[in-house]
Amino acid sequence: MTKEHPYTCQIVWTGNRGEGTRRYRGYDRTWDIRTPGKPVIQCSNDPLLGGNPALPNPEDLLLSALSACHMLWYLHLASAAGIVVQAYSDDPVGIGETAPDGAGRFVRATLKPRIGVAAGTDLDRADAIHHEVHRYCFIARSVSFPIAYEATYVET
Structure with a gap:
């Protein structure tokens, strides 16, 4: 079952310069993300769109959510598999496209985690975990574009 x-969260537009949306270039594309009990996150539109x-x-938020969700599940599954992770960082790349009418979407993402593991770790097993994560991660299971993984490992 x-x-x-x-x-929940609250999105609050903060870009009214005094005239609202009277003119297309007369307002800012800024807003705050307010989540109860958490710090406010100030945001803006993609620079390509003003x-x-x-x-x-x-787009930054979607890519970072995807990467963070993957990382957290990776750490959980690695721990359960007896793989000792001592460091984890990721430099993900998301590729978007824009149609002639301005509609956009992500077409793919590649996660590029750099993972510090204990000396003697079974690196084939450590790598296989990336493909198990997609079964659990809320974000990865919710997007409609393909996600690739290019992990590197450093034994510490």
């Missing part, structure tokens, strides 16, 4: 898990390049945009 499945169990539902509710998640956003502030210093703030996270929806």
Whole structure:
């Protein structure tokens, strides 16, 4: 039997310069993510669409959520498999495309984790875990684009 898990947040547009959306270039593409009991995250649109390049945009947030979800499940499954992970970082790359009418989407993502493991680790088993993660990760199971994994390992 499945169990539902509710998640909530509030998105608040902060880009009104005083005239609302009266003019297309007259407002900022900024907003806050407010989640009860957590710090506010200030965001903007993709810089290609007039956003502030210093703030996270929806595409950044999706890619980081995908990577973080993968990492957390990887750590869990590695621990269960007896693989000692001592460090983990990822430099994921998401590829988007924009249609002539402006509609966009992600077409693929590649996670590139660099994982520090204990000396003598079975690296084939450590690598196989990446393919098990997709079975569990909420984010990976929810997106419609393919996700590839290019992990590297450093024995410490």
